[in-house]
Amino acid sequence: MATLTDVARRAGVSPAAVSRHLNGRITLPPQTRARIDAAVAELNYKPNLLAKRLSTGRTEAIGLVTPEIDNPFFGELAAIIEEAAADAGYAVYITSTRGDLSREITALGRLRERHVDGLILMTNRPDDGALAKALSGLSNVVIVDEDVPGAAQPRIFVENSAGTRLATEHLISLGHRRIAMVGGPPGLMSVTERQAGWEAALAAAGLPPGPRLLGTYTRAHGRAAAEQLLAEGLPDAIVACADDIALGLLEALREAGVSVPGDIALTGFDDMRYAALIDPPLTTVRQPAAQMGRLALAHLLTLLSGGEVAPVTRLPVTLIPRSSTAPSKVPTP
Amino acid sequence: MATLTDVARRAGVSPAAVSRHLNGRITLPPQTRARIDAAVAELNYKPNLLAKRLSTGRTEAIGLVTPEIDNPFFGELAAIIEEAAADAGYAVYITSTRGDLSREITALGRLRERHVDGLILMTNRPDDGALAKALSGLSNVVIVDEDVPGAAQPRIFVENSAGTRLATEHLISLGHRRIAMVGGPPGLMSVTERQAGWEAALAAAGLPPGPRLLGTYTRAHGRAAAEQLLAEGLPDAIVACADDIALGLLEALREAGVSVPGDIALTGFDDMRYAALIDPPLTTVRQPAAQMGRLALAHLLTLLSGGEVAPVTRLPVTLIPRSSTAPSKVPTP
DNA sequence: CAGATTTGGTAAAGCGGTTTACTAGGAGAT
């Protein structure tokens, strides 16, 4: 590989001149410029990024910390962010933490060690303060989708409570009265808020809350919840706090011979790809993944250039009615 | 941030001693070692990776080039690779090329510029030689899932033709006679091989090939193919070369009032997550994504440590029968 | 006890850029 010095020698100037010319920090007379450009072309010179980075302290890379890159929702977010980052000249390090604190911390370490310029952080774990502590003092971080209580970094969420409120209102308008909620990990902000939306809609309609089953954001939890509800007596409808949970509910209910939406209505949350393709197509609350991804990157770029950014941004969600919800068979009084 | 020199000063030794001790390239007497370790701890010293990299020329990072990170199949592969790479001490740069040659080339450039130590490359585009040319001379690259004709790097594929042969034999054993194939981009190795498997199974059973519709590995192509088949007269069964294609077929057929598997049987390829959850659950050929990912990384690590690796590895596929295939209603003669 | 070997380090030259501080030479102003 040709180095800057090789180019300089060939062009008959100093390395400094070449460096400054290439970075647009000096205006040289046309002939000199032409000689340098020619030398660059002839030697097929490519700057060594490592050297550049060491020198400037900037890496032109960002990190993306996701709980699970193979979850379509995070995959979509990652794809958008990667594309937008590439357009802005940044490479992306992706970490799939699988909900493991130590891998989250490792990723933060990369920022501390100036291995990346900034970080977009997503977690799906209730934090006991360890992650917040690891975040303290770090700038150039944007928290997305799920809160890390106690952290000072800017964050981007969706209107969680509005989402479940919409879903619950939709179910109520279809004539359902006894509406259960199956949620994710207790203590997680998104779960708390989604629960609040469900409760608010019920309260507004003068209905008592149905059963509430928290657990994890997994298909397995959906299955377990279905079994519990089957044992205790099925409600009219279920509001699931994630599409994955809804999928588990659906499987277990179908196996038990319960028809969705014939016997029970079901709503999800996320609108992951495939939510429309399952049987029955899932009524769900759409999170604007693409918009979140783009905004997260935009925020991060603003931070990187020394700008300021709103401490909390909330993006709207929309209810996508499909076939997993149908009018109640019990006539509305 | 404390530097090596700070540590050295505090421990009363030279920077060289600290560096060599920390990298295990010198054995020091216990007291000296203790002084250095103490200084490291007190200053909370973290080596600057950038500097280390510039010095050693190694980056301890690999690149992962995928066509679409938001496709669950590639997502699963990426998750496995990322996890295994992290265990081996490598960070992972992920690029989602969206089938764009220039982004593939950019990723290769990162290797050329010694920005990463090695690369795992997946593509889903028939190459006109441009990618092969960009690959020439690069070592530490493993090609996965799809071929790049003319490239010299080791590669890992699945038994494509065996996969469609299994699927086609399965359909034949269910009594289907007129079996169509809906494939991906013409010229792509996986497509050619999958077509060969379909033809071989039909030939072995003494059956003529049904319609063959090539296109892209997308749901849209599946829809278009379904429309064409509907217009030309439906076959008994369809072998789709990808689950995404099968999904498109399924949608369009359902909209046309054709029942799967009642009126027509359908098989996919990949066994992506959700293939089991759609309506009807999809009979498909399972590609061992996890195994491919792990093997790709193992190969790359072998290359990185100067080892040799098989030029071509083929992994077996398995047929996963589900409900999208059922016995033909036409009695077998 | 001289010479050889081991122990326990060090000095300094990279790695390949960037950047600050500086200067030789010519043009313009007085």
Next chain:
DNA sequence: ATCTCCTAGTAAACCGCTTTACCAAATCTG
């Protein structure tokens, strides 16, 4: 003719770590 300013660069320090080559003192060997 002198002073100032601008143009077109250059020299050298620096980023933080690694590594080669080397050396002084201590220990062993014959």
